[in-house]
Amino acid sequence: MKKPPHTRLLPFAALMLASVAAHATPVPTLSGDRPLVIAHRGASGYLPEESVQAYQLAMKMGADYIEGDVYLTADGKAVMLHDGTLNATTNVVAYAATHPEIAALRSANGAYDVTKFTLAQLQQLSVTCRNANGYCTDKSYFDPSLSYSFTSYDAFLDLVYDNYLDTGIAIGVFPEAKQSGLAVAEAILAGLNNPKYNGYFNTAGRALTQSFNAAQVDYLNANSAIPVSYLGVCPTTAAAAASVAAIADGIGPSTGQLSAACVNAAHGAGLTVMPYTYLNNPASYATGYNLGVDGVFTNFPDIAANVRDQIFGPAEVPEPQSLALMGLGLAGIAGLTRRKRG
Numbered sequence: 642m643k644k645p646p647h648t649r650l651l652p653f654a655a656l657m658l659a660s661v662a663a664h665a666t667p668v669p670t671l672s673g674d675r676p677l678v679i680a681h682r683g684a685s686g687y688l689p690e691e692s693v694q695a696y697q698l699a700m701k702m703g704a705d706y707i708e709g710d711v712y713l714t715a716d717g718k719a720v721m722l723h724d725g726t727l728n729a730t731t732n733v734v735a736y737a738a739t740h741p742e743i744a745a746l747r748s749a750n751g752a753y754d755v756t757k758f759t760l761a762q763l764q765q766l767s768v769t770c771r772n773a774n775g776y777c778t779d780k781s782y783f784d785p786s787l788s789y790s791f792t793s794y795d796a797f798l799d800l801v802y803d804n805y806l807d808t809g810i811a812i813g814v815f816p817e818a819k820q821s822g823l824a825v826a827e828a829i830l831a832g833l834n835n836p837k838y839n840g841y842f843n844t845a846g847r848a849l850t851q852s853f854n855a856a857q858v859d860y861l862n863a864n865s866a867i868p869v870s871y872l873g874v875c876p877t878t879a880a881a882a883a884s885v886a887a888i889a890d891g892i893g894p895s896t897g898q899l900s901a902a903c904v905n906a907a908h909g910a911g912l913t914v915m916p917y918t919y920l921n922n923p924a925s926y927a928t929g930y931n932l933g934v935d936g937v938f939t940n941f942p943d944i945a946a947n948v949r950d951q952i953f954g955p956a957e958v959p960e961p962q963s964l965a966l967m968g969l970g971l972a973g974i975a976g977l978t979r980r981k982r983g
């Protein structure tokens with residue numbers, strides 16, 4: 642029986658795919674791709690969280706995405722900080738001792754609220770190590786003589802985009818709307834859509850967004866094609882997962898919430914699963930990867946990447962013969978297309 646023209650390419654296509662996948666290990670993620678390494682507040686296990694240097698180290702360590710938390714300042718600028726106050730992760734207390742205009746921003750309870758500061762005032766501060774397990778726990782990369790730089794949201798996006806221009810390596814960003822209200826979600830999308838990035842963050846694999854707040858998730862979902870994760874939820878039934886899927890593309894449960902039932906229900910509804918926060922215990926990554934998580938928020942991106950390589954093998958790089966076959970296949974498909982048009 643005579644075959645239609647396109648079926649003559651099928652054995653060829655099968656050969657191409659077999660060749661590319663020859664060394665692949667099955668991966669239990671939603672897409673079948675290896676899980677993403679998401680550097681949580683940068684490489685925050687090594688350097689002060691949300692600092693320029695922590696984000697840069699995360700990119701050097703092979704993170705797929707750089708995560709960071711976003712607030713708006715008193716003058717409406719988006720900035721990167723996890724806490725709503727500056728006390729635990731900046732030098733604000735010491736700085737205020739010699740700067741009365743900064744001391745005047747202190748609340749009665751001693752807290753320095755980020756939303757009371759202008760961007761220019763925040764840029765006078767340096768970012769410091771949080772005194773908590775998993776943050777600057779490993780001092781291998783820490784230089785005590787260095788001042789670690791506070792990061793505006795614009796600078797956060799610039800770092801990743803400029804890294805792409807310099808190296809050709811496309812890394813994504815994963816900003817979280819941390820402040821309540823929709824204004825911060827609006828600012829996140831405005832930054833990602835800034836024309837100066839030439840569509841970089843609107844390209845698949847270059848940006849994800851996230852929030853614990855359903856109204857913010859709904860806003861991010863309704864106003865952008867960039868996938869959004871709903872944090873702090875882990876549905877275990879098809880019905881519960883479907884209701885999350887109505888407003889989100891993925892979930893970001895805590896590692897304590899994570900279960901096989903949740904991964905299965907989420908994947909069944911087409912939701913990705915990217916739990917937080919993985920620290921420096923390699924076994925915890927293996928547990929998550931084997932459950933089928935689609936990504937891990939990690940303070941130690943190098944550990945996350947190493948364990949991923951051990952379990953699933955290194956990233957697939959098409960071999961020269963595969964590339965040649967792909968080229969021939971594409972040429973054949975192009976020929977068919979031309980014939981159809983003609």
Ligand code: G3P
Binds near residue numbers: 708817893917918
């Ligand atoms: O964004 C994922 C994870 O970061 C949520 O927790 O408190 O570290 O922002 P948190």
Ligand code: CA
Binds near residue numbers: 708709710817
């Ligand atoms: Ca976060």
